[in-house]
Amino acid sequence: MTGVSGPVRSDLFFRTLRFRPVAMHMSLRTLSLALAGLALTACAKKADTESAPPETAADVAAGPEDIDALEAQLAAREDQLRALGAPPPEMRMEAAKRAEHEDGDALAGAGDAKTKTEAQTAHGPAPSSAPTQPGTSPRRCESVCDITTSICQLRDHICDLAPRHDDEPRYQRACERATTDCEFATEACHACS
Amino acid sequence: MTRHTWIATLLGVVVGAGVMLAGLAQAGRLAPAPRPEVLVTLAQTVDAEHRRVDLLLKRRDYAGAIAALEQMRTVAWPEAAVAGDAAAVLRHDVYGRLVRLRLDHPEVDPKTPDALAELVGEGLGADYKAIATNAFTARLVGLRGEIAEKQGRDGDALVAYEEALDMNRALLHQALGSSP
Numbered sequence: 001m002t003g004v005s006g007p008v009r010s011d012l013f014f015r016t017l018r019f020r021p022v023a024m025h026m027s028l029r030t031l032s033l034a035l036a037g038l039a040l041t042a043c044a045k046k047a048d049t050e051s052a053p054p055e056t057a058a059d060v061a062a063g064p065e066d067i068d069a070l071e072a073q074l075a076a077r078e079d080q081l082r083a084l085g086a087p088p089p090e091m092r093m094e095a096a097k098r099a100e101h102e103d104g105d106a107l108a109g110a111g112d113a114k115t116k117t118e119a120q121t122a123h124g125p126a127p128s129s130a131p132t133q134p135g136t137s138p139r140r141c142e143s144v145c146d147i148t149t150s151i152c153q154l155r156d157h158i159c160d161l162a163p164r165h166d167d168e169p170r171y172q173r174a175c176e177r178a179t180t181d182c183e184f185a186t187e188a189c190h191a192c193s
Numbered sequence: 194m195t196r197h198t199w200i201a202t203l204l205g206v207v208v209g210a211g212v213m214l215a216g217l218a219q220a221g222r223l224a225p226a227p228r229p230e231v232l233v234t235l236a237q238t239v240d241a242e243h244r245r246v247d248l249l250l251k252r253r254d255y256a257g258a259i260a261a262l263e264q265m266r267t268v269a270w271p272e273a274a275v276a277g278d279a280a281a282v283l284r285h286d287v288y289g290r291l292v293r294l295r296l297d298h299p300e301v302d303p304k305t306p307d308a309l310a311e312l313v314g315e316g317l318g319a320d321y322k323a324i325a326t327n328a329f330t331a332r333l334v335g336l337r338g339e340i341a342e343k344q345g346r347d348g349d350a351l352v353a354y355e356e357a358l359d360m361n362r363a364l365l366h367q368a369l370g371s372s373p
Contacts, residue, residue, distance in 0.1 A: 140368060147365045150328070154335055154358045161347055161354075174351055178358055185365055 141192035148185035155182040232276040238268070239283050246290065255298040262291035266315070278324045285329040288316025292336045306343040313337045326367075331360035 155178035158171075165171040242265055249258040265287045271280050292313055295304060304312070313336055321330055338353030366372060 143368045144365065147328070147361050147368060150331065150335070151358065151361045151365065154338075154354050154361065157335070157338060157342075158351065158354045158358070161342070161351055164347060171347075171351060174355055178354075181358060181362055188365065188369060 141189070144185070144192050145189040148182070148189040151178070151185045152182040155179055228271075228275050231271050232279055235268075235271060235276060235280055235283060239265070239287060242287070243290070255294060256301045259291065259294050259298070259301050262287060262294065265291070273320075281318060281321065281324055282327050282329050284316060284318070285321070285327075285333045288312065289329055289333040289336060292316070292333065292340070296336070296339060306340055309340045310337070310344060313340060326360050326363045328361075328364060331357045331364065334360065 155175075158178045159175040162171040162175040242261060246258045246261050249255075249261060270284050273281060292309060295301075295309060295312070313333060317330070317333055317337070321334075324330060334353055335357035338350040338357065341347070341350035341353055
């Protein structure tokens, strides 16, 4: 590799260019075609990569016959999913429980029950207008209800600000919008579960 | 070789190179190539740390939990170029948990609201808005609002809450398979 791009080789390159223009012309055309071909290959390679699941060291190490290996493989997959921002449902459940636990601690510590949202407290029958999904899975419901909790907590925060800013309509508007969001999400959660 | 031929040749090279660059860029070769092994290692590290924090919280050792998460701040979080956006999402998760604990347990190693705001900024990073909407980033943005409130900056708090609300709204519609 060394010397390929050095001054001597460059000089030789230009001399070759000067004295063999036709050959150079041909080689440049060939190069262009080769580059285009490479680009197509790269695109094709990308398609392969996207359709195939990512491999991990656990995949390589684990044979399908060994239950321990399968478990390790599963754990690795879960890690991958978690890493990609899409934790498996079990992890989401754990995360939700974790959040609840932490929130619970916070509530116990602060003695403030206000952040307990409608999604957590209301237990009425699902309204007929609630957005339902045919074939909705419990996992999806869990996700919807987790998001509902977050939305309604944000509603609480926003609406707590509004009374302190009576003269600024944007606070009131934000509160109304957040309340609508919370109601919609709560309906969705109830319709789901 | 005529001038015309030279121009044609040059054009051929430029077009060929252009097509190659476009192809490579589309294939993700020129974009900083994420390294899955770095991401998986990071995810495993973070997961192990979360489990440790879970145990500490179970024992109501809030100081220990906060210290463990503080330790995670010293991790050399890989750039998006190395581990992709998912690394930033993992960071948002860790920082979100840390900030939540710090807000809920101000008696442990107390921090000023300004220091907490700095912590959130550090966790979010400069380009968090470029990351695909996810629950962890939304939570950290919402926490930014809580801290702004503590700083007496209600206007900024409202902006942060609304931003977090927008993210959660998008996530909800995503989960419901509907459009906002």
